[in-house]
Amino acid sequence: QQPVQSPQAVILREGEDAVINCSSSKALYSVHWYRQKHGEAPVFLMILLKGGEQKGHEKISASFNEKKQQSSLYLTASQLSYSGTYFCGTEYGGGSQGNLIFGKGTKLSVKP
Amino acid sequence: DAGITQSPRHKVTETGTPVTLRCHQTENHRYMYWYRQDPGHGLRLIHYSYGVKDTDKGEVSDGYSVSRSKTEDFLLTLESATSSQTSVYFCAISRDRANYGYTFGSGTRLTVV
Numbered sequence: 001q002q003p004v005q006s007p008q009a010v011i012l013r014e015g016e017d018a019v020i021n022c023s024s025s026k027a028l029y030s031v032h033w034y035r036q037k038h039g040e041a042p043v044f045l046m047i048l049l050k051g052g053e054q055k056g057h058e059k060i061s062a063s064f065n066e067k068k069q070q071s072s073l074y075l076t077a078s079q080l081s082y083s084g085t086y087f088c089g090t091e092y093g094g095g096s097q098g099n100l101i102f103g104k105g106t107k108l109s110v111k112p
Numbered sequence: 113d114a115g116i117t118q119s120p121r122h123k124v125t126e127t128g129t130p131v132t133l134r135c136h137q138t139e140n141h142r143y144m145y146w147y148r149q150d151p152g153h154g155l156r157l158i159h160y161s162y163g164v165k166d167t168d169k170g171e172v173s174d175g176y177s178v179s180r181s182k183t184e185d186f187l188l189t190l191e192s193a194t195s196s197q198t199s200v201y202f203c204a205i206s207r208d209r210a211n212y213g214y215t216f217g218s219g220t221r222l223t224v225v
Contacts, residue, residue, distance in 0.1 A: 034213075042202070044213030044214060047211065089155075089214075099170065100157070101157070104154040
């Protein structure tokens with residue numbers, strides 16, 4: 001039930017936009033997004049609950065399509081500091097289903 | 113003011129020896145987790161805790177045990193370390209799984225030789 005992230009890697013120039021997708025074959029309760037820089041711990045970006053809400057964080061926003069069981073992370077006007085690996089974490093419900101299952105990550109490289 | 117600390121940060125151990133990793137939090141959060149991170153696999157859940165003495169298995173729990181005798185401490189033990197357990201181990205905490213994100217510790221890099 002590991003969510004599938006796409007693309008696996010993306011290279012951008014500063015100022016360009018990117019979209020990272022996270023898809024599940026199972027009904028989702030919520031989706032989390034994290035960014036991890038090399039040698040560091042993952043850092044929480046945002047959480048989206050089922051209901052199709054869209055959240056924003058600086059120039060990074062995300063959406064949650066409940067029907068498609070998919071979430072997308074939007075990075076606009078990318079900056080060098082956006083480089084890192086982005087992980088989505090999916091949650092399927094309460095109890096033991098309430099733990100996050102993470103995708104394999106999308107490596108984002110922003111070049112000057 | 114990290115709120116969550118892991119120890120040790122690095123450890124090299126021999127195959128067959130027991131190893132204990134410690135996660136300590138000062139946030140009084142109910143939920144604590146142990147993940148391992150390996151290239152090509154992302155983060156995989158080993159064990160989690162939803163309260164003192166309340167723990168349960170995650171997706172890759174074989175060869176690992178945990179204990180939580182106090183709210184602030186969550187211990188991960190490799191009962192008899194194997195080379196396949198060479199990994200980076202992250203502890204995470206969460207106040208409420210429904211509406212809050214996880215805060216991760218800085219990680220422990222474990223090498224089993």
